[in-house]
Amino acid sequence: AQKVTQAQTEISVVEKEDVTLDCVYETRDTTYYLFWYKQPPSGELVFLIRRNSFDEQNEISGRYSWNFQKSTSSFNFTITASQVVDSAVYFCALSEGVNSGYALNFGKGTSLLVTP
Amino acid sequence: DTGVSQDPRHKITKRGQNVTFRCDPISEHNRLYWYRQTLGQGPEFLTYFQNEAQLEKSRLLSDRFSAERPKGSFSTLEIQRTEQGDSAMYLCASSSGTGLETQYFGPGTRLLVL
Numbered sequence: 001a002q003k004v005t006q007a008q009t010e011i012s013v014v015e016k017e018d019v020t021l022d023c024v025y026e027t028r029d030t031t032y033y034l035f036w037y038k039q040p041p042s043g044e045l046v047f048l049i050r051r052n053s054f055d056e057q058n059e060i061s062g063r064y065s066w067n068f069q070k071s072t073s074s075f076n077f078t079i080t081a082s083q084v085v086d087s088a089v090y091f092c093a094l095s096e097g098v099n100s101g102y103a104l105n106f107g108k109g110t111s112l113l114v115t116p
Numbered sequence: 117d118t119g120v121s122q123d124p125r126h127k128i129t130k131r132g133q134n135v136t137f138r139c140d141p142i143s144e145h146n147r148l149y150w151y152r153q154t155l156g157q158g159p160e161f162l163t164y165f166q167n168e169a170q171l172e173k174s175r176l177l178s179d180r181f182s183a184e185r186p187k188g189s190f191s192t193l194e195i196q197r198t199e200q201g202d203s204a205m206y207l208c209a210s211s212s213g214t215g216l217e218t219q220y221f222g223p224g225t226r227l228l229v230l
Contacts, residue, residue, distance in 0.1 A: 004158075033216055035218070037221070042223070043205060043223060043224050043226070044221060044222070044223045044224065045159070045207065045209075045221035046221075047218055047219075047220060047221075050218050052216075091158050091159075093158070095216060097216055101161075101164060101171065101172030102147070102149075102164065102172075102211075102216065103149070103161035103164065103172065103174070104149075104151075104159070104161065104209075104219060105161070106158030106159050106160070107158055108156070108157055108158050109156075109157075109158050
């Protein structure tokens with residue numbers, strides 16, 4: 001069963017629009033970590049954020065912000081005032097620690113296209 | 117460059133041939149992971165090492181796949197008797213500490229089996 005669901009396969013926005021990428025996860029563990037990675041056309045996965053299950057405080061980093069809600073098992077990612085350079089595939093991932101061998105379970109990704 | 121490096125970046129081979137990929141993790145990272153990513157999908161976990169010990173293997177890692185990390189530094193992933201279904205991007209990542217730390221990824225090796 002898919003542990004991380006990214007329901008949005010592709011999103012297209014015009015530059016300067018705000019965009020939210022959804023991530024819903026499934027786990028029975030009380031201790032887990034959630035991640036977002038960016039994969040530009042070059043292919044390398046770039047780490048964006050890591051959040052542990054005990055810290056529901058939202059985080060903002062420049063134009064990026066993340067909303068973690070345990071009640072809905074969601075960890076959504078918002079880009080404010082999007083730019084063309086934000087075009088990439090974004091992956092949400094879950095790590096359940098020792099129960100999964102510390103492997104990252106990735107969603108299928110959301111492809112974001114930002115046009116001028 | 118102090119990031120994770122992988123070699124080669126691209127590999128084209130004929131079905132039935134053996135291929136070997138190399139991954140150099142970030143210096144002093146004790147954990148090293150291999151993932152496979154097919155087109156339109158997220159990366160899927162294959163195996164991981166803590167130092168030189170291979171501690172976990174996914175069911176995706178068939179008998180044709182073998183990975184080593186002989187001195188706890190670089191790692192190799194070998195695929196024997198390649199099949200067309202092995203065509204994918206093979207990603208390596210490393211992390212430090214207990215395992216819940218962030219995994220940093222290399223650029224990947226893109227394999228095409230003809």
